[in-house]
Amino acid sequence: MARQASLSGFTELLPAERVVELHVLDSLRRTFELHGFSSLETRAVETVGSLLQKGEIDKEVYAVSRLQADEDERGGRTDPQQLALHFDLTVPFARYVVENAGYLAFPFRRYQIQKCWRGERPQEGRAREFTQADIDVVGDGELPFVYDVEMALIAAEALEALPIGDFVIRINNRKLAEGFYRGLGVTDPAAVLRAVDKLEKIGEDGVVAELVETGGATEEQARAALRLAAIRTPDTGFVEQVRALGVEHPLLEQGLTELAEVIGLASRRAPGRVVADLSIARGLDYYTGTVYETVLVGHESLGSICSGGRYDALAVKGDRRFPGVGLSVGVTRLLARVLAQKLATATRPVPTAVLVSLADEDGWAAADDVATLLRARGVPTEVAATAAKFGKQIKYADRRGIPFVWFTTTDGDGVRHEVKDIRSGEQVPADPATWAPPADDLLPRVVPGT
């Protein structure tokens, strides 16, 4: 990662780094499939009209048009039919659900692991091309609340399986915050959410000032909002702390019940991995209930590596409403940190476990027969391309990170097979029909970094 990308914001990995990325992607896929999510991909392009319909005009989208098209065929920013690359996987998935509703069985569970693109200025944790790994459950008309609990459990399990160290999933609930503000008598709860979201940036007094000046709140209301935002518990203790603030509202009650159910069940299954964090405001403007975000402990500055929440209407088709709850893992963001700080590394950059050496140029077919026997038992194997001196063939294996070299020699006693572990130098007789490397050497593995 010390290398400079030749196009800023478009990272390309080296083979050993890609082994770590593949490990992360395979692991996420496995967890998602164990929980019954179907794989899905959507096309890379959407119409600008579809991408920007949620008013996300601040997103820097990449427009796409045929290079040989006439200038007037290349729509401008005002043409809703102009094609553009998707900037997340939620908007394309919502469109897919509407288009294919007749072919899907609801509640529909899908995972989607794809590249996304944003034209924003690149910085650590923010690339122009990046991979997201999303899961969503979407219902037709209704979607039981228990899926909100399930999402937190899956997130904990999925992240637990990654080589990323400690993490905390912070959970809040839009109804809780909005109900609290309404109970306080605030006239514009959305403005309070926006102001509280700036807490880390502008501090408590800054938030109070903003709320009083532009949020239509009294100083007392503003201070109460900050007291709410200060609550953070690893269990359902937050309920009592909120009640102690003396604010009442039916929406607040509903939010407390929901958040308590998520935190209660999730902290039972994954103790220490979840906290109720009432300071979380990000996403509260578009999510309608539970919201999740996740930080790597010791890497909080990286921002959230797994975020999501509940939408009352993820998609709408005429009268039909499709509520959803989901999560998105920022694979590229996560990986950038893992690779830069060597939190995890690959045991080798190539899949190859064995190089079958060549004693002479005519021996290639026989060597390939040995390789075929090894591969038939799942051992990744290459055949040397030239009958260079054995020392040179061993050096080739060493340079590429291949741990074993196979030697076949023919003399008066017939054909003799031997295999050398070039790390230890140990060389032993071996039968190509039965030999296998130690399990740890079969495939590249990802291990904690040094």
Next chain:
Amino acid sequence: MARQASLSGFTELLPAERVVELHVLDSLRRTFELHGFSSLETRAVETVGSLLQKGEIDKEVYAVSRLQADEDERGGRTDPQQLALHFDLTVPFARYVVENAGYLAFPFRRYQIQKCWRGERPQEGRAREFTQADIDVVGDGELPFVYDVEMALIAAEALEALPIGDFVIRINNRKLAEGFYRGLGVTDPAAVLRAVDKLEKIGEDGVVAELVETGGATEEQARAALRLAAIRTPDTGFVEQVRALGVEHPLLEQGLTELAEVIGLASRRAPGRVVADLSIARGLDYYTGTVYETVLVGHESLGSICSGGRYDALAVKGDRRFPGVGLSVGVTRLLARVLAQKLATATRPVPTAVLVSLADEDGWAAADDVATLLRARGVPTEVAATAAKFGKQIKYADRRGIPFVWFTTTDGDGVRHEVKDIRSGEQVPADPATWAPPADDLLPRVVPGT
């Protein structure tokens, strides 16, 4: 696939179709890794200058520019720095090799499975967004010829493992054809290659006419070129047939030797899967030695589903030349036919093998404990979201294609677990800590279509 894509040329699969695609991708990956190829991905965008440098001006590339950029920041077709989506994986890989040569061990073997985009008019076998699966071996300065043999073997093995029925890999050699034409005394071998490439379209007389009129060939030379193109043998018999035509040239000799080596070794390992086909001219203009293409038997009209060849200079960096040999599987093209004609189908659209039912709403945590035990042994499991009547929960499983439903009941005798195969109706006692479904039901499988 009977559904209409909402954007022409941008196909999106349904979950059961995606199971088939994933199976194809996983299978290709497995074969490639068994042969020692490292996974790699390149960014989706290249500069127009890089994409079009091989003179591929006929390719309809998609330009990419920030929607909010000023009009003059959105380069026109004359700006070589304009970004565009890659239309294949060879051009990006060549750039990657040049940029990262200092970090790679040569010969470098990589596979790359990614989307590509072309703005051409969509038709069967030609989408605007499509997935290619490429392998290449690239050397630094030199690359032994035996890799040309290896490519054919890997192609046969990789395609053999796919649910696509019978296929034939047709192999030719640029040196053979060019040497033959030179030996004939033709002044413009490239023109002959182009004319012979139209054989199927315009017929023998058409090719002769074109060669005589614009190729600078005599009718006799043209007829000889056609006799060469008529040669097709499943073994090295082509060598004798070419010699019988009485043409001599050193380049022809070299081509005969190379093609004989590829066909000889490949027909030994994969009998019936390869033919020497001297009519193949496509690609001979940019490949410099061996060329491969592959047809599905009975689906020849689909075009080649796996093509490639040898480049003397896949990439160039100053004085440094990187020769390569590789193959590209047209996954989307292949899959379109497999799905449209139901050559293969998925046993179910969801990964889920078991739905753990809910006896009452308070039972979710206990049901999730059962699910956790099953998942720990690799059994994809969901938990029902509501304690509806069991009949309704079974119907939900049936609708989603989940084969087993788990029941937990508590009575005076304690907790009793049972699992029902909802296809047969058979219900048996089961222990969540040890029970597993039959191997065929563990994961969705891909089976020959009906």
